[in-house]
Amino acid sequence: xxxxxxxxxxxxxxxxxxxxxxxxxxxxxxxxxxxxxxxxxxxxxxxxxxxxxxxxxxxxxxxxxxxxxxxxxxxxxxxxxxxxxxxxxxxxxxxxxxxxxxxxxxxxxxxxxxx
Amino acid sequence: xxxxxxxxxxxxxxxxxxxxxxxxxxxxxxxxxxxxxxxxxxxxxxxxxxxxxxxxxxxxxxxxxxxxxxxxxxxxxxxxxxxxxxxxxxxxxxxxxxxxxxxxxxxxxxxxxxxx
Numbered sequence: 001x002x003x004x005x006x007x008x009x010x011x012x013x014x015x016x017x018x019x020x021x022x023x024x025x026x027x028x029x030x031x032x033x034x035x036x037x038x039x040x041x042x043x044x045x046x047x048x049x050x051x052x053x054x055x056x057x058x059x060x061x062x063x064x065x066x067x068x069x070x071x072x073x074x075x076x077x078x079x080x081x082x083x084x085x086x087x088x089x090x091x092x093x094x095x096x097x098x099x100x101x102x103x104x105x106x107x108x109x110x111x112x113x114x115x
Numbered sequence: 116x117x118x119x120x121x122x123x124x125x126x127x128x129x130x131x132x133x134x135x136x137x138x139x140x141x142x143x144x145x146x147x148x149x150x151x152x153x154x155x156x157x158x159x160x161x162x163x164x165x166x167x168x169x170x171x172x173x174x175x176x177x178x179x180x181x182x183x184x185x186x187x188x189x190x191x192x193x194x195x196x197x198x199x200x201x202x203x204x205x206x207x208x209x210x211x212x213x214x215x216x217x218x219x220x221x222x223x224x225x226x227x228x229x230x231x
Contacts, residue, residue, distance in 0.1 A: 004158070045219060058218070099147060100147060109158055
């Protein structure tokens, strides 16, 4: 079965612009989580969606938002981009979102560069 | 708040040698611990996880990890490293204060280089 797919894989934007990243989970998975990975801050949790509802949110400013559709596909949006938003954005999916019983599968990520 | 420390930023081992990657955690209750591997240009792959029970956990690709509560550690081991194991390894703890939602706190990672 197909893995987690993220589009686009690479993106270049300029400061002040906004960007939307997309994540298609593994078929049947209802939980989608987003992480930001940077050399300075490492891997940081952004938010998690389950059945179109945000269940948890990390410590990121309101410029970072997301949503999940009825088919479990998720998008994250970053408005008013800053240089520090340059990062690899990873999406992960699991069936129910419980790491105790489920395995979370990560996509290859979207590499965002802000100039 | 929970935290994870990986004291080694970079480790080099020879192919065929044994490997141990260190991970220390800080968590008030019994932690749920994970090891992930990230190959260049790839996402993360789960190697193994610990929730309870046997403190020695077996994972994929010949890896194992041992949970030691007295030392607040969850070190990853492999008896014989292959060149394809070169990657970055992340230890993580689940934030169980989130209820049913899944949220991981990751360590800063250890980059493994394998020499032939």
